[in-house]
Amino acid sequence: MRHLLSTKTLGYDEAIGLLDVAEDMAATQQREVKKLPTLRGKAVVNLFFEDSTRTRISFEAAAKRLSADVINFSAKGSSVSKGESLKDTAQTLEAMGADAVVIRHSASGAPRTLASSGWISAGVLNAGDGTHEHPTQALLDAFTMRKRAHGSASRARDLNGMHVVIVGDILHSRVVRSNVWLLSTLGAHVTLVAPPTLLPVDVSGWPVRISYDLDEVLRGEPDVVMLLRIQSERMHDAFFPNSREYSRRWGLDDARFARLPQSTIVMHPGPMNRGLEISSLAADSVQSTVREQVTNGVSVRMAALYLLLSGDREDSL
Ligand code: CP
Known part of the structure; x- marks a missing residue:
């Protein structure tokens, strides 16, 4: 997977494959030591233009359980209030080192724009865009x-x-x-x-x-x-x-x-x-x-980040 933007374009085998990787991730979360070294050296940016509790924190937990570094951005209190655009905000954060960008935005289509515009080279995960998809x-x-x-x-x-x-x-x-x-x-x-x-x-x-x-x-x-x-x-x-x-x-x-x-x-x-x-x-x-949905959200987001960022690495889970 290069990006995760929509379930409309997710085929049957891809969906089952992702759920099966999430099963593997869930099994690792039953262990005494929950942290895996799989994404050591990778950085995930949480780019949130709308409020969130579950999605933002579970993406953060998922990235940390896989040993990635996490940079959290919230539009509230940022230079967005000074008129900075999505392009400039995303490029600024990527310049600090980002391998994946998790984006929530009130505009339907913002994640697809980020993924297809060429503004950044990081993988993009849609964390909810307008009334479009989650x-x-x-x-x-x-x-x-x-x-x-x-x-x-x-x-x-x-x-x-x-x-x-x-x-x-x-x-x-x-x-x-x-x-x-x-x-x-x-x-x-x-x-x-x-x-x-x-x-x-x-x-x-x-x-x-x-x-x-x-x-x-x-x-x-x-x-x-x-x-x-x-x-x-x-x-x-x-x-x-x-x-x-x-x-x-x-x-x-x-x-x-x-x-x-x-x-x-x-x-x-x-x-x-x-x-x-x-x-x-x-x-x-x-x-x-x-509450099960919230717990499972961490495993599913671990699977999505793993599939986006692990490339050909064959680290065992
Ligand atoms: N389900 C959901 O998206 O919750 P949050 O808005 O708290 O992330």
């Missing part, structure tokens, strides 16, 4: 689903036949786009449940079923229910839903959660708004994978 989130979600479905026999397996329901603000979610492409590549069936005002105009071309009735969809006993928050920071161009109405119609409240089969897993990419799109009972239940 590929490592989808990979850690798929890893989590595969692990729950197949346990220790996950290696080389896909998600064939699984029914995944994704509920909420689809329009503004980069997580949902990356998930839809990856889940369909891996053989899962996806149903999106959302208010009509929070669905993208091109959704009819996506490999998904659409429903406006959460209770009807949940009666079908899906394997996975993934809740999304209202992404108000990207809502300048859309109808802003009433929180109480959103919660009543699109939230996994206690009553809906109680009706789910015990085999259905409850996922959320975070950050969660408890009591709005997900109840605390559901979020803290044994069916919830919220």
Whole structure:
């Protein structure tokens, strides 16, 4: 891999290969000494133009577990406030030594621009761009689903036949786009449940079923229910839903959660708004994978950095 920008362009074998390397990484994280020498001498720049807790810190943890140096950049408090461009910011950081750039940006397409413009020569990993994609989130979600479905026999397996329901603000979610492409590549069936005002105009071309009735969809006993928050920071161009109405119609409240089969897993990419799109009972239940997703995120990002930066090196994990 030269860059990781999208799951839409990730083929079946590449996706399974990445999840299998993440399995290897997860196994190393069970050891007493978690640090590996694999990326010693490499430097990873975290270039974050938007806020983040999970993604930025887990990329940092992943790089450090592989012994890479990490340089953290946050647009807040930087010379971006003085008008410095993406090109100049990226080139400035690369000049301090960067083998990979992990970028989060509010502009859809910023990571692809960085990767294809020739401004920098480092590998680029998309950590979330506008409403476009968040590929490592989808990979850690798929890893989590595969692990729950197949346990220790996950290696080389896909998600064939699984029914995944994704509920909420689809329009503004980069997580949902990356998930839809990856889940369909891996053989899962996806149903999106959302208010009509929070669905993208091109959704009819996506490999998904659409429903406006959460209770009807949940009666079908899906394997996975993934809740999304209202992404108000990207809502300048859309109808802003009433929180109480959103919660009543699109939230996994206690009553809906109680009706789910015990085999259905409850996922959320975070950050969660408890009591709005997900109840605390559901979020803290044994069916919830919220914390597992965070743990798996480190292994998946270790795999992505390893595949981008290790080249032909054959260091054992
Ligand atoms: N899931 C996710 O992207 O979370 P952060 O915004 O905290 O990184």
